[in-house]
Amino acid sequence: MRGVVLHAPGDVRVEEIDDPKITAPTDAIIRLSASCVCGSDLWPFRGVEHVDRPMPMGHEYVGIVEEVGSEVKNVKPGQFVVGSFVASDGTCEICRAGYPSSCVDRVFMSQVGTQSGRALIPHADGTLVATPAMPDAELIPSLLAASDVLGTGWFGAVAAEAGPGKTVAVVGDGAVGLMAVLAAKQLGAERIIAISRHETRQKLAREFGGTDIVTERGDDGVAKVKELTAGMGAHSVVEAVGTQESMQQAIRSTRPGGHVGFVGVNHDVALSGEELFFAQVHLLGGPAPVRRFLPELIDLIWERKIDPGKVFDLTLPLEQAAEGYRAMDERRAIKALLTL
Amino acid sequence: MRGVVLHAPGDVRVEEIDDPKITAPTDAIIRLSASCVCGSDLWPFRGVEHVDRPMPMGHEYVGIVEEVGSEVKNVKPGQFVVGSFVASDGTCEICRAGYPSSCVDRVFMSQVGTQSGRALIPHADGTLVATPAMPDAELIPSLLAASDVLGTGWFGAVAAEAGPGKTVAVVGDGAVGLMAVLAAKQLGAERIIAISRHETRQKLAREFGGTDIVTERGDDGVAKVKELTAGMGAHSVVEAVGTQESMQQAIRSTRPGGHVGFVGVNHDVALSGEELFFAQVHLLGGPAPVRRFLPELIDLIWERKIDPGKVFDLTLPLEQAAEGYRAMDERRAIKALLTL
Known part of the structure; x- marks a missing residue:
């Protein structure tokens, strides 16, 4: 064959x-x-x-x-x-x-x-x-x-505990990130922030249920998500890239007590224990x-x-x-x- | 004054x-x-x-x-x-x-x-x-x-989702670790593994509800916890030290889908994103x-x-x-x- x-x-x-x-x-x-x-x-x-x-x-x-x-x-x-x-x-x-x-x-x-x-x-x-x-x-x-790709985005949203009343941010506008937007919508999230700088992907994110678009990456992206959430950060953040920058952006965009679901296969990522400790976010990831x-x-x-x-x-x-x-x-x- | x-x-x-x-x-x-x-x-x-x-x-x-x-x-x-x-x-x-x-x-x-x-x-x-x-x-x-110290050990056990039917392991035999043993018992855990090499602390761990003692640290300690849990690791692990070794020991002692509650204030800890991804454990820590x-x-x-x-x-x-x-x-x- x-x-x-x-x-x-x-x-x-x-x-x-x-x-x-x-x-x-x-x-x-x-x-x-x-x-x-x-x-x-x-x-x-x-x-x-x-x-x-x-x-x-x-x-x-x-x-x-x-x-x-x-x-x-x-x-x-x-x-x-x-x-x-x-x-x-x-x-x-x-x-x-x-x-x-x-x-x-x-x-x-x-x-x-x-x-x-x-x-x-x-x-x-x-x-x-x-x-x-x-x-x-x-x-x-x-x-x-x-x-x-759908199952993985879905797991990201479930791990991030997307649901009614929640603001969900999705880091990564690849196929998995877009599926996480769709999943968050299905799970009843109130507000869904897609982080994307590509017009066609932004459009698809909105079709799948995205309510806000943030184009900034890294700490600028974190600042934008905080601006949209009264300074606290999102309740739920899905990470769908797998790099050092995207993992940090996801963790820093999450409010204390909130949830990060990370589904980007991590490559060369080292997370600071101190930062994770004081961030006080729930973290769950892995192969969906x-x-x-x-x-x-x-x-x-x-x-x-x-x-x-x-x-x-x-x-x-x-x-x-x-x-x-x-x-x-x-x-x-x-x-x-x-x-x- | x-x-x-x-x-x-x-x-x-x-x-x-x-x-x-x-x-x-x-x-x-x-x-x-x-x-x-x-x-x-x-x-x-x-x-x-x-x-x-x-x-x-x-x-x-x-x-x-x-x-x-x-x-x-x-x-x-x-x-x-x-x-x-x-x-x-x-x-x-x-x-x-x-x-x-x-x-x-x-x-x-x-x-x-x-x-x-x-x-x-x-x-x-x-x-x-x-x-x-x-x-x-x-x-x-x-x-x-x-x-x-009690509130912190309690949070560690809650973050690790200690409860009925669960095997809980506690890394660290300081006061917080011992309080986590007490908390796990109160929360209804079935089996509580205290990791300690000090006889007086082992004794106190047993008084507080510990059912098993593991004296090994690091990956040897991980191997012992796996031996006690049919190779899978504990459902719930409380980390109560805050070092690179203890954080790794806690994560590696937890079965996929299990929960790590980390309450040792982290110092100079870097967690591998790859390892966390494939470990597929829930992680929550911070000031209790x-x-x-x-x-x-x-x-x-x-x-x-x-x-x-x-x-x-x-x-x-x-x-x-x-x-x-x-x-x-x-x-x-x-x-x-x-x-x-």
Whole structure:
């Protein structure tokens, strides 16, 4: 089959790779209906994460089950499924407590690769959720978004305890940040401040429920959020970048007793214990436990109450994946969908 | 009046200082019934915090109201009161949300000093809580503990979400750590792991409700806590030291989705964003919002359901305060009570 492989920073190729094979009785194989490029795929593409061998790429996916291992009970061939970017057993104490992305048996799908015609899904029962029926084609981008970018923005907003009466600020206007705006709106936030200096992203943020736009970054951005919140800072702040500056901006934009949900994969970030101590904010982040939210997210999409698929502003055939990486790297595109 | 003043690292003196005077209509003056030395007083005593002028010391206090400003309504002369180590207005949004120690008008009592015969209490209405009547002398150490060390350990346990069914680990066997053990017990924790290598402190930890003792520090301590929790780590971890090692030990001892409450005043701590991201633990710390807990803590003490005063294992007259500092610095005493 055809699949996307990263050979070195900047060197993305679409080439023949081995078809997946069931090896564990809990595996499933799906035929992908669509895949996409994630902001976190850009870390190795940019050489920030080390690449020491050709890496199959991708971890977001929706598709049709083709084959299941002998112990798989929750999904069957022919069903359309959405899964998390982290495969999880669904049965361990950590999964049952709501943190499947930290499952004791987890498998990051980025180690498997899903920018390809088919994909092996470990722990199928704990990882995949079937849709009520075959989806209309127009729903596929939104269902694909649920696999990571929507689920991750949603977790950011949940971790930040966005809700009624709350002012929520979102640091980062990438796809995850925009999804966090959508999530905050769905969770009932009163006011949603999107931090963005890009007009097209500002527009999308407003469509998703943003009420205010702040264009400043760093401590200037903090000052603006404080201006909008009587000097105290937001109740809830979602961090969706992962750099030293964005983490500090998020923490400093939060009022004492408030909540920071950080979902940007941190790179070279060192947080001052003294600052965290005196900031007195709640901090929770990490790889989003998307599987926890999937049934609810699929339902919202199925009922057409949310349209997260709008975050894809570039659609390319899988064969042109490299252009999707470049467009996102250069910020010409928010998020690229790959058709199969 | 007589009061404790730090002139330079290691140089604690008891000397004549000015009597306090009401300057704001929200002030009160109390005559102290007892004061004490806090672990955090040791930071400047040891020179870790800079001392650039003679500093009046102390921030814990109980006593009898002598005089109140014209706007004070909640307490009156003659009442016995307990107050937080942070004075707070009690009316701002941050106070009302439960974080009086981050009140927009807060005053750290360490800037005022309470190791003295009398003390000025700013924001008396928002800061002080009167006991139901004059307490028996035997209750005074416990009521004094509520002013900071008990309230701080309690906040650590609350921030760590200690409760029924939970395994709680406490990093640090100083007075605050021991109070966190007591708090975890009161909050209904199933299992409480005290990390301590000192026999007298281990004994006290067991008296307060500790069920297991771990003597190892750092990553060896982490490994022991994991051994006791099926490899996953504790649900709730209280950090009560404030160093790089203890913060890392606390974070690494917590299972994904678990909670760290950190109440050791951080000094020279840098937390890796990457590690925090993948640890996926909730983190909340800071100066404890003691005032939030005072009514409940006073009630528990008044009803003789808890005896936090046991944490004072050295009692000295105020004039011998320097010996109290030295005994705590050298870990000959857990906590020194100063009589007046």
